[in-house]
Every structure is written in C-alpha cells, then in structure tokens.
Amino acid sequence: MLNQSLSKKRKGFEVLMKALMLLSVGLTAALVLFLLIYVLGQGVPNITWELLSTKPSYLTEKIGILPDILNTVYIVLATLLIVLPLGVGAAIYLTEYASNKKVVGIIEYAAETLSGIPSIIYGLVGMLLFSNSMGTCLMAGALTLVIMNLPTIMRTTQESLKTVPQSYREGAFGLGAGKWRVVRTVVLPGCVDGVITGCILSVGRILGESAALLFTAGFAHALNGIIDGLAAPGATLTVALYVYAKEQGEFGVAFAIAAILMVLTVLINFAATLVQKHFAKRRSL
C-alpha cells in the first residue's frame, strides 16, 4: 500500500526547501534594493548643478566635481585608445594567424588569470612601472588600466571572432582574397559586437576602479584640458569618492558621486545589453 507517512514527510521537505530558497531570493533582493535606495536617497539630494559644474575651492569652501568628471572621461578615452588596438590586434592574431594552438591556449589561460588578479596589484606594478618614470599622473593611471583591461578586450574580441562562420572565411579565400583582406572585410565586421561589448565592460571597470588609480594617478582636483589633464595628477570620480569620504568627511559629496556612478553603471549595463540584442538581430537575418 501507499506509505502515507513517508509521502507526508516528503511533502514537508519540499515545502521547507521552497521556503528556504524563497528566503534567499528575498534577502538578496532586499539587500540590492536597500543599497540602491540608500545610496540614491543619500546621494541624489546632494547632486546640484553647482556641484557638477565647478571645481573645489578652498577660498569659498565649496566642493565641485567637474574636474573629477573630466578626469574620468580623459582616463576612459586614453585607456580605450591604447587598449583597443592592442587587445583587438592580439585577439586577431591569436584567432586568425597563430598556428601553434598550445601557445594560444597558454596565452588565453594567462589572460583569464590576469583578469582575476586584485586591482591593487596592478596599482603597485603600475606605480613602479609608470609613475616612477613619468610621475603620478592620469596617463600613468591610464597605462595601468590598459594592462588591467587588456585581457577583457582580448577575450571578448576572441570569443566574438570565433562566432564568425568559417564559411565566410572560406568564401573570401576562394575568391583569391589574402589573409589581411579576409580579416578586414569579412571577419572584423562580424565581430564588432564583441569589441563594443568589451569596450563597454572596460568602461564599467575603469569607472569602478579606485585601488589601481590611488597608486598611479593621484588625487588632484585641478581643471585641465585633456592633454594637460593626462600629464597632471588627478582623481577620477571613484578616487574622489574615496578622498571626500575618507579624508575630508564630506559624505554628502561622496554619496552624490556614488549615486552618479551607480546610475552610470546601470546605463552601461543597459548599453551592453542593447548592443548585444542589436547584433543578435542582425545576425539572425
């Protein structure tokens, strides 16, 4: 006969497990929501046009984060400008040219490992490598970020290169196209989405980076053009957040920056999803 008590026990267990998992998801969601609401609640009221459009002044004792915003833009641009050709070039070589699959495997593994290293180590190395020779400046920070983001760009490009159908390459070779022409006209257009996704991820990472920049780019809040800015020390938004909160106790400003960074992060993730959707649609055509 059917064992009633055993089946009751099983049912009880099922209910218990479901409840436990519901609890986990509830806690997770609550934490995220709390963080969002808390940071936005503390930060948004402190965001004023004056804060966004001025530089800090000790005379008037006012704080403005325009220099930090600009520094962030400069460092993002400089980093991408250097890391893109390097990373995409390396990816193309590894996927399209390299014939020794063993070496390729080792490089890929090394790149994966690199992207998992704590950023403070990059900071330390960047300080010794760049800041010691060129001084503490945004450029030194950018170069450090280049090393940090190189694996990301390389890997996302590589993954995307692998999705370009082999039949495209064959078709082009069959028409008498040389290697570089095949890469430039058939392979690269097919992996633009990977490059863009890599860029967006890198921008996110640069925005969020503080440890590596503390060592290399400095803390200054001077208002500069892009050339002078890169040659001078400067704080990005994230570093500024640290400085204002930790060293000056300006929590209002810190939270304002936090809110801005958070919104930017959401926007970046949104952009990444959009890009991927756009290209997925084009590919399925």
Place this chain on the structure above:
Amino acid sequence: MSNIISVKDMSLWYGDHQALKNVNIEIPEKSITAFIGPSGCGKSTFLKTLNRMNDLIPGVKITGDIRYEGTDIFSKEVDVNNLRKEIGMVFQKPNPFPMSIYDNIAYGPRTHGITNKVELDEIVERALRDAAIWDETKDRLKKNALGMSGGQQQRLCIARALAVQPNILLMDEPTSALDPISTSRIEELVVELKEKYTIVMVTHNMQQAVRVSDYTAFFLLGELVEFDKTDDIFSQPRDKRTEDYITGRFG
C-alpha cells in the same frame, strides 16, 4: 579538347591519415567533370586541392604534381591568391557574405584591385546575368544577401565566383543543401556555363552526374578508381567497383 589540369601521382595526408592515394587525372577544358563516390572517399578533398583551399587546414601534407595550364600550382612562383582567382570555388552550403548583393559580387573584383564604379557596375551585372539571377536581383542590389532564399543564395555565390572571371569553377556538392527546383535551375545553369568555363563538381547524386557532366571520375577510399566519359562510366564501367557503386550495391 586540351586538358587544363593535369595531376600526377598525387597523395594527400591529414596528419597520419592518408586521404588520397596516387591520384592521376587530366581534366579537359570547357567541359563538366563530375567527381562521384561514397562519403569520405576523398572527392571533396581532391577538389579543394585543385585551388589549394586545403592550405587552410593545418596538418595537411601533399605529394605529387598538380599542373594548371602547365604550371605547378605548388611552385614558389605561384601566388595562391592569383591561383584562386583563376580557379574559383562554389561551396556546399551557400555562403554569401553578410553584406548587400552588390557588395557580395563586387567583393572579388575589388579584392583584385578594381575600384572604378562604372567598371564594377558592369562586372556585377554581367556576373548576375551569367548566373541567371539578374532579373530577380536587379531591383534589390543594395539589399542584404542573407535575405534571399537558399537557391538564390547559391546562384549568387556562383555569380560571385564568376565575377573574378575565373577559368575553372570548382563546385563542392553545390545543390546538396537545396530543394529540387533550385537544384534543377543550378544544373541548367552549370550546363550553360561550360561554354565559357571549365567546371569540376563533386556530387553525391549519380543522376546529377549523368544529367550534367561530360566526364565522371569515381573515387573510392582515397583512390581514383575510374575516369572516363560520363556515358561510358555509366553504361560500360571497366572496373568492377565502379559497376557495383553505380548500380547501387554500396555507398
């Protein structure tokens, strides 16, 4: 009729596996030669050797002598890209590039240095006409080629191959991915093309070989068993294995 390709004692290895054994064949100009044989017999491998597409596969080793119009295709003086311009290829699965119909056809000519718009326009039109697809495409040259049907895509690929004005067109089972109507259109097209081009095609379909080709080569286990006029191969094969294959005893 003279021979455009002559192959002597050619063997091919994929690593340790010998895929082709001592192949000897003379392919006549301006005619259609069909390669038949069961899967894995080496007929596609052999076809791809003729314009050195096998160079792309790591670990391939080739011995013997292959001459195109008297020139050794593996000699150092031969630029492989020019060889592939002379000996074009159409693949099993239609593989148009993800660009416009026009750009697909213009890809080859542009690769070989033609940039003049008027000249390109002419080449594109002529290639599409030669591939009997002009009427269907002339109003949508700027549309993406991936929006066409499979049969149209394959004819587009044939047009793309014709646009570089090759001498020989290699076709690797060009209709195996297509429906019967598209297949018969491509067969008709191939027969028309032999006036201007030498055509070598791999086919899985013996009826297709009979319908289309002038000469047939039968491959088995990496060997070229028999090569003769198509009519003779199918009416009075000399080799017992050929007879068994064409009468459907295996394969």
